[in-house]
Amino acid sequence: MLVKAEVLATPAEDELLLLGLGSPAPSPSLPSSAEEEEEEEEEEEEELRAAPPARPVDAPGGRGLRRAEGKRRPGRSRGAPRAARTAETAQRIKRSRRLKANNRERNRMHNLNAALDALRDVLPTFPEDAKLTKIETLRFAHNYIWALTETLRLAGAARLGPDGAAAAAVPAEGSPSPASSWSGGSASPAPSASPYACTLSPASPAGSASDPEHWPGRFAPGPPPPLPRRCL
DNA sequence: TAGGCCATCTGGTCCT
DNA sequence: AGGACCAGATGGCCTA
Secondary structure, eight states, X not given: OBOHHHHHXXXXXXXXXXXXXXXXXXXXXXXXXXXXXXXXXXXXXXXXHHSOOBSOOOOGGGTTXXXXXXXSOOOOOTTOOHHHHHHHHHHHHHHHHHHHHHHHHHHHHHHHHHHHHHHHHHSOOSSTTOOOXXXXXXXXXXXXXXXXXXXXXXXXXXXXXXXOOOOTTSOOTTXXXXXXXXXXXXXXXXXXXXXXXXXXXXXXTTSOTTOTTTSOXXXXXXXXXXXXXXXX
């Protein structure tokens, strides 16, 4: 994905320009802030490195090319009033922190997406290469876990006989079920479970089989999808 | 073209 | 103070 063009060409860049970091005509440097400037420049580079362009961005008005044109950023004016300089420095520090925060946030979201991908990997889909959206992944995982749990419960009950005394490894009736903490507690009680729960029977903890909210069209009851590796 | 999905930026809040 | 988390805003891409 390329986001680079965007990063350099975005409002962020505009801000940098506004702050004089990329402006075409600033004046000779400010001794007191030279180090910070270097530091910040490094941070910018770092951010650019850390944030490879996710996707192309069309730049109305030709945004994004400003930096490329200039070779060296001219310095600031020598005679800037002290107050102005400190204000500017504060601005730049603030900006620098923002960029770092952006970087962290981006990484955080990448981690989140990686976890979501890992979750997708263990969920059966039909066709197999279909990609669930984020919300679908979460809802589907919820239902899937519920189905597996039901399967275990029924299997345990069958093994123990009619009294069904204790399905030890299975959540007891009344114990917190996924459904109870889903959708703000609006989830309906678990319907009678199917022995084929693991193959995603229509039985669902949080909605009817035809409820697109919980059984996205692509995954609505149909041909039993393959069991995920870990379900086998 | 509208709507859905997504990535990113941003400012606020809470926590360490 | 700095980082993590969150939600709103923005804009791009894709599909019906």
